[in-house]
Amino acid sequence: DIQMTQSPSSVSASVGDRVTITCRASEALSSWLVWYQQKPGKAPRLLIYLASSLQSGVPSRFSGSGSGTDFTLTISSLQPEDFATYYCQQAKSFPLTFGGGTKVEIK
Amino acid sequence: QLQLQESGPGLVKSSETLSLTCTVSGGSISSSSYSWGWIRQPPGEGLEWIGIISYSEDTYYNPSLKSRVTVSVDTSRNQFSLKLTSVTAADTAVYHCVHWSMSAGWFDPWGQGTLVTVSS
Secondary structure, three states, rough: OOOOOEOOOEEEEEOOOOOOEEEEOOOOOOOEEEEEEEOOOOOOEEEOOOOOOOOOOOOOEEEEEOOOOEEEEOOOOOOOOOOEEEEEEOOOOOOOOOOOOEEEEEO | OOOOEEEEEEEEEOOOEEEEEEEEOOOOOOOOOOEEEEEEEEOOOOEEEEEEEEEOOEEEEEOOOOOOOOEEEOOOOOEEEEEEOOOOOHHHHEEEEEOOOOOOOEEEEEOOOEEEEEEE
């Protein structure tokens, strides 16, 4: 199985801050990497697929980069509605696996 | 626009079978464009992929659950289902049904999720 490791597990930030979340895979994924946002009590929301493609309707302050084993999700200017938990998911091979999540909290 | 909704018992006894159904609206479940799956999330924990059924009804399961899981499709009702046998407290989770993109590997949309608690 491909192991997905996210860091940090939590981050405290203020509105307007730039936030970067890292996801590392135990083997190369090419660009088969997906990012989701989850708010409490809600289903995850697709943000980015194929490492850097922004899902329709997702604000442009979200961006993804990386390939191979190292990936990043960047929020360029944190907004109040962005406080949530973020998950990466590898889409290269079965079993599909997720990172442990990064909780973005209000500073 | 696809919408998914889970249904099924919220409480299952230990050693019994968990059965959930996902009703799909806004599209035909048998379309060659679509594949379907299940993901679960124990309270306060992360996401675990359970399994997928493709439009051609090929199935793919998480090896950690494979011996206990069945995902199937009912095209006449535009539904797909999950069965998980011999449940234990470790199977207590919110269960989400999802649409899976075979071409890009993402899950979207998701059902709102349903909490299933396994009781002793």
